[in-house]
Amino acid sequence: MRTAPRARALTALLAAAALAVTAAGCGSAAEEAGGGAPRKAPEGRGTGAGALTVTHLKGTTTLEEPATRVVALEWTYAEDLLALGVSPAGVADIEGYDQWVTGGPRFADSVKDVGTRQAPSLETVKALKPDLIITSKVRSEANYDQLDAIAPTLMFDPYAAEGEYEEMRATLEKIGTAVGRQEAAGAALKELDGKIAAARQRLTDGGKDGAAVTVARGYTTDGAAVVEVLTDSTIPGGLLPQLGLRNAWTGKADAYGMSKVDIEGLKPVEESTLLYVAAKDDDVFATSLPKNALWRNLDFAEGGRVHALDPGTWFFGGPFSTALVADEIADALTS
The missing domain is CATH 3.40.50.1980 (Nitrogenase molybdenum iron protein domain)
Known part of the structure; x- marks a missing residue:
């Protein structure tokens, strides 16, 4: 099922995102039930007043400061980053994204393709030196620990049985927190x-x-x-x-x-x-x-x-x- 779709103009959304993109989706029960201890900031870097904590399927992840080099291994979260005005450092299967996900702006040429969504190249991801990875349960349950060893990794479930629409909105807000763009998340939802x-x-x-x-x-x-x-x-x-x-x-x-x-x-x-x-x-x-x-x-x-x-x-x-x-x-x- 691969085809080149016709372009759609979502004028207000596109304009807001295009201005904000830099060079550098009510939490579901499934998210809130995620166990595990909080992910600590790297050794030698304390969690000061600017620390950010995000709840996701694996528990909570605390970042010392907003992430700026983000790798998205699921199209949903790559789109979320664009909606927040953040250009990701890497995205899984950019060609597939361009074919199937036609709403919103396209990725900058500098964004690196890191392989397929189901089996991304961990070597390529690591080479990008991300300070945050965002992935989904369906793609990365088996290799979450490997990803989390590269950089703090948020895992969400875009197919949450409690409702994918509410999950989409809640996850956008959480990603907005992780990248320090909470106001942009609110604006995108508005x-x-x-x-x-x-x-x-x-x-x-x-x-x-x-x-x-x-x-x-x-x-x-x-x-x-x-x-x-x-x-x-x-x-x-x-x-x-x-x-x-x-x-x-x-x-x-x-x-x-x-x-x-x-x-x-x-x-x-x-x-x-x-x-x-x-x-x-x-x-x-x-x-x-x-x-x-x-x-x-x-x-x-x-x-x-x-x-x-x-x-x-x-x-x-x-x-x-x-x-x-x-x-x-x-x-x-x-x-």
Whole structure:
């Protein structure tokens, strides 16, 4: 599922971030439950009045001063840094980020690619001499200690079962604390709230209050179409009620907040409107699925209520991506 998405202009957010970027996402129960002793400042460097303490999945990490050389091993947190006006020292899989995460500014040429998100190069990370690493549970649970030996490492869970939307907001604020940009975090969230309110107003004006919506993504694996429906625990699931909409899907969530279904599994939500993301060169909703009579007989297919969102709409990102999700949903339902 790799494709070059069309650019989206999130004017207020982009302008604020572009001005702030330098050269150099209510805490979930999962975060607050993280055990372990606080991470101390390096030996010989006391924690003075300027010390910063951040709570994350591994407990608490205390920094002597705001971090300035940050490596992000998950796209969500790389986006968060840009939203805070901080250019990261290193990011995992920059090419993939540019393809899938189209909301917000791009990384400066000086930002180093440190390998894949699942298996970053520890040697490359260490060579950057970071004073902070930010990663996710799903990527780095196994090698957290190795990362933490290189630099203080914050671990969060972007797929928190308690709600990815609230997790995104809380994590942005915590990263803002770690890099000394708490005010920027508040401003980014305020801008996001404004974008959501504007999208809701468009939906209200278009007579879509209370509309039932199903949000999905699709792709091909081993020659077969795969459909994953997003539950209430995801960012789109958290956005829908704020947009005055209703998530028609009530299925059980997997570890990422989605439900993998076949065509028959979509029968309970066929009277809703289906909004989806798929790669332009692998759009199963426009190619393989319509060849199946079961799909063609679903009410949303018969009624023309199946709408593609921009392929670069990333459902698992930070404030830029979340604003883009809201904008794309409003566009799809009112155009």
